[in-house]
Amino acid sequence: MRYMKSTIGGLIAIVILVVGYFSTTTVASGNRGVLLQLGAVKPTIFTEGFHFKIPFIQTVQLIEVRVQKEESTQTAASKDLQMVTAKVAVNYSVDPEAVNKLYQEIGLDYRSRIVDPAIAESLKAITAQYTAEELISKRPEVSAQVKDMLGSKLTKYYMILEDINIKEFAFSEEFNKAIESKQTAEQNALRAQRDLERIKIEAEQKIAQAGAEAQALRLKKQEVTAELIQLKQIEVQEKALEKWDGHLPTVTGGATPFIDLK
Template identity: 85%
Template sequence: MKYTKTIFGTLIAVVVLILVFSSVTTVASGYRGVLLQLGAVKPTILSEGLHFKIPFLQTVQPIEVRVQKEESSQSAASKDLQIVTTKVAVNYSVDPEAVNKLYQDIGLDYRSRIVDPAVAESLKAVTAQYTAEELISKRPEVSAQVKDMLGKKLSKYYMKLEDINIKEFAFSDEFNKAIESKQTAEQNALKAQRDLDRIKIEAQQQITQASAEAESLRLKKQEVTPELIQLKQIEVQEKALDKWDGHMPSVTGGATPFIDFSGTVKK
C-alpha cells in the first residue's frame, strides 16, 4: 500500500511537470511565433520571449523576421534580343505583423514559391525594355526599376523588399567580341581624328611662320633706300680711314680699292 501511494504520487508529479513544460514556449530573437490550435492558425502573433499556451492543443511555429539574403542568376532577353545572364542579390524580410497570414496562405517555403519567381519575373520584364549596351550604361536606372517592380510583388505576400544589388551582367561570347571590335574601331577613329587635327595645326603653324617671314622680308626691302645705301658706303669708308696708317701700299697683288679722299684732305 505504501509503495502504491509513492508510485501514484510520482506519476502525478511527472504529469504536472509535463503539463507545466508543455504550457510554456519561447520565441527566439529575430523571430515571431504563429500560434496554432489543433492545426488552425490563430490571429495571435507571439513576439520574442516567454509565452504560455494550452498543452497538447496549441503549438507555436517560429518564423524569421530578420533581413534575409537571396542570390541568384537569371537569364533574359534584352530589347535587341541579346541573351543576358544577370547575377542579383536581394535582401528582404517578412512582415512581423503578418507572419500568421504568410504561414496560412503560403507556408514556410515562401522563398521558392514567391521570392525566386518574383525576382526572375521582374528581371525579365525590365531587361526587355533595354538594349544590351543600355543595361550596362544605365545600370542604376535598371536596378531602380527592378527594385520597384519586385517590391510591389513581394508586398502582396506579406514581405518587404529591403534592397537589391545587380552584381553582374553576362553576355554571349559573340556579343562580347562585337563590343570589343566596336571599341577598337572607335579608338582607331579617335586616334585618326587626333592625328588629322595635329597635322592641320602644324600646317597652319607653318603657313603662319612663312607669312611672318615674308612680311618681315618685305618690310626690310622697303627700308632699303638710296640714302641708306649712301650712308652705308660712308660708314665703310670711315672704317677704312680709321685703319689706314697714312702710307700707300708698296706692293699690290691686285686691284686696289678706291677710296675717295677728296673730302678728307685739306687744300
C-alpha cells in the first residue's frame, strides 16, 4: 500500500512537472511569438520574455523581428532597351505588431514568396523609366524611387523596409565601349573649345594692343603742329649756340675750300 502511494505520488509529480513544462514558454530577444491554439492563429502576440499557455492545446511559433539583409542580382531593361544587371542589398524587418497576420497569410517562407519577387519587380519597373546613361548619372534618384515602390509592396505584407542600396549597374560590353567613346569625344570637343576660346582671347588682346598703339600714334600726329616744329628748331639752334666757342670754321669738307678769314 505504501509502495502504491509512493508510485502514485511520483506519477502525480511527473504529471505536474510535464504540465508545468508545457504550460510555459520563453520568447527570445529579437523575436515575437505567434500563439496557436489547436493550429489556429490567435490574436495574442507574445513579446520577449516568459509566458504561460494552455499545455497540449496552445503552441507558440517564434518569428524574428530583427533587421534582416537580402542581397540579390537582378537583370532588367532600361528605357532605351539596354540590358542592365544590378546588385541590390535590402535591409528589412517583420512588423512586430503583425507577426500573427504574417504567419497566417504568408507563412515562414516570406523571403522567397514576397521579398525577392518584390525586389525584382520594383527594380525592373523603375529601371524601365530611365535610359542607361541616366541610370548611371541619376543613381540616387533611381535608388529612392525603387525604395518607395519596394517599401509600399512590403508594407502590404506586414514587413518594413529599412534601407536599400544599389551597389552597381553593369551593362553590356558594347554599351561600355560606346560610353567610353562618347566620353573621349566629349573631352576632345571640350579641349578644342577651350583652345578656340584661348585663341580668340589672344587675338582680341592683340587687336586691342594694336588699337592702343594706333591711337597713340594718332595722338602724337595731332600734337605735331607748325608752331611745334618751329619751336623745336629754335630749341636746336639755342643748344648749338650754347656749344659754340665764338670761332667760325676755317675749313669745311667738300671740293671747294673755305677762305681763311684770318
